[in-house]
Amino acid sequence: MVDTESQDSHAAPAEPQSRHVIYCGVCSLPPEYCEFGGTVKKCQDWLQKTQSEMYDRLWSDDALAAATSALSVDARKRAEKDAHKKALKAEAAEAKHAQTIASSKVLIKRVERNKRKYVTAVSGLEAFGLDNKKLAKELGKKFATGSSVSKLPSGGEEIVVQGDVSDEIEEFLLDKYDVIPEDNIELIEDKKKKKDIGAGG
Incomplete structure (x- = not known):
């Protein structure tokens, strides 16, 4: 028993795997985290144009339905409400920025x-x-x-x-x-x- 353990402990460490990470061209976060920035809509548009497969995986109706299906009805309503609030906030911030630029x-x-x-x-x-x-x-x-x-x-x-x-x-x-x-x-x-x-x- 001791022998097999000592053999296992000397096994070669797993080879590190390199990962290609995509960063959003709008907010510079990985696309999975764009919803936490203030420019979700612009990020989604950018992703749809440049990485359509990833967009479908994250934002298609099926992906959103799958993400919310595991939630309880209350949690789902809360998530929708939060998402709506975030979208409104992001829109307001973008509108304010556009207004500042327009009047400058x-x-x-x-x-x-x-x-x-x-x-x-x-x-x-x-x-x-x-x-x-x-x-x-x-x-x-x-x-x-x-x-x-x-x-x-x-x-x-x-x-x-x-x-x-x-x-x-x-x-x-x-x-x-x-x-x-x-x-x-x-x-x-x-x-x-x-x-x-x-x-x-």
């Missing part, structure tokens, strides 16, 4: 500093989840000029780029960051009042 503006302002010397100030980017410091570096590289981030008196930050590049910055933002709708970008010219020279000659 990116202001690109051309500011005259001295005679014929301009800087371009960009503010409002943080509402779209963009990082001002990273963007300031990108803009500095793109236009081969100085670019820095400064605090605004009203709160928030703005990127100040040397030179009159407001149109180019608008084009750059629209090309690279599709989170910003074109209608949400406003170009402002901060002109110093000039006397009309040669008028009424």
Whole structure:
């Protein structure tokens, strides 16, 4: 008896099995856990488009029926109620986020500093989840000029780029960051009042 036990204890350990884990393209959790994030509907749409077999396994009517069949009637009602609450909460959060984006503006302002010397100030980017410091570096590289981030008196930050590049910055933002709708970008010219020279000659 002792011999067989000692033989068993020296058996080779099982070979570890590698597993390929899929992560959701929306919330970055494994799809089995998407329901705990705040974007269930978007996660389901993504899964259906990219991993249809997995979607059927997790979210098809049969899969949902099988998951709830083991529950008592009360537990099933509670689960449905919870799922409904979660869905409403997620929808409200998404709607709020969409509303914030819809009402947010990116202001690109051309500011005259001295005679014929301009800087371009960009503010409002943080509402779209963009990082001002990273963007300031990108803009500095793109236009081969100085670019820095400064605090605004009203709160928030703005990127100040040397030179009159407001149109180019608008084009750059629209090309690279599709989170910003074109209608949400406003170009402002901060002109110093000039006397009309040669008028009424």
